[in-house]
Amino acid sequence: MRVLTKDILSAAEEGKAEVEVSGWVHRIRELGGVVFVILRDRSGLAQLVLQEKPDFSLESVIAVKGTPALNEKAPGGAEIRVKEIRVLSRAAGDLPFQVNGDVSKTGLEAILDNRVLSLRNPKIRSIFKVQATIVEAFAEYLRKADFTEIKTSKLTAGSTEGGTNLFEVEYFGHKVYLAQSPQLYKEAMVASGLERVFEIAPVYRAEKHDTPRHLNEYVSLDLEIGFIESEKELIELEKGLLAHIFDEVARKNGKDLEAWNASVPSALAAEKAPTVSYDDALKIVNDEAANSKTKGSGAVSRIFDINPEAERLLSDWSLREHGVDLVFVNRFPRRYRPFYTYPLDTENSGADGGAPVTLTMSFDAIFRGLEITSGSRRQHDYSAVLETLPKFGLKPENMAGYLAVLKYGCPPHGGFAIGLERLTQKILGLSSVKEASLFPRDRKRVEP
């Protein structure tokens, strides 16, 4: 009977005479004439006891038959005394990556250069088990709330999020672009009458930055919803959604969290995350920075924007004041948001008492010092969008499809997008977002 390594203990306890297991050779150790092979399969590790020297090397794929026996010293509390071995695939002896090594001591470049092998390391693979739970929980929560899942084209005629970071694609003799987001399509699907939609798909940003927070291709967890009045409803929706994701990760990925010495906020804590306006957020970060200066951590210059440093300070503040390092910032000035964002009719005096600034019904979610979400209510008024496009360097004639959505009856609507790799990174405390992408694309990496 073929079993998984995790079931060897119960097979031993039940006194089964023989089981079969198969997997990869994780480790080989010889001790006083006996050979111990640690076998790895999708469920974990198991000890095999062999009487003869093996004729296979690490990472070979084998199937063995033998008797399960209790042994407290073996991983999982049991082992298999092997009677028969079949080598299903022999691995070459010159492994370029030590799969069974301590990856916390391995540099990111080595991990990514040897991606197909580094993904065999159980700790590294656990990142993608957590990621799978996030995706599942995101979809599950929204399906229950009557959302419909959609899949939209990743080839577009133009920009949605700002013109500079587009990848061009040669398309039958003319130029098209890889989608920066499903923004305009998800809005179209709200207006199609579905009203509530979500999409889980890769998007593309030709960012030149090589930072721990940027990928050139990432998975966007997008949603869009009709008949809202302001971004505040979206923030409430995201709190419930994140609370569910955190709960599911805690329930399903206990061992994976343990491997990274990580934990998720409780659902209750996520629901209590504060919302602060952009202006208040700037005051908070400057106060926080000034306070840390008086504690002697060096000179601090004024922060004028919610930059990475500000995101970190806001998270610290939220953890201290509200018990959760998740914070929503809303009401961003117009200049920071894309053309489709709904403006507020009130103006503030400008963060530093300068010229009046138009604010928007927009928000970001910052989790553990990193922006994981952007969202907003959208401008659904056809003539207002026509007026706005040129101010953002966009040509109405290139956006006929989108404009038709607004021209022929579109409800007030809004939505947001969570970066899947960033959320995974922050749940597990990974130092770079690239670690949370199976095959990350950055400026110098399109292989493997």
Ligand code: AMO
């Ligand atoms: P935005 O451009 O802010 O908004 O992206 C939304 C979220 O996607 C993630 N993200 C990234 N992750 C990794 N690498 C990148 N280069 C990268 N860029 C963005 C972040 C970010 O918060 N259409 C809007 C969303 C909306 O309003 O519905 C949009 O795409 O987590």
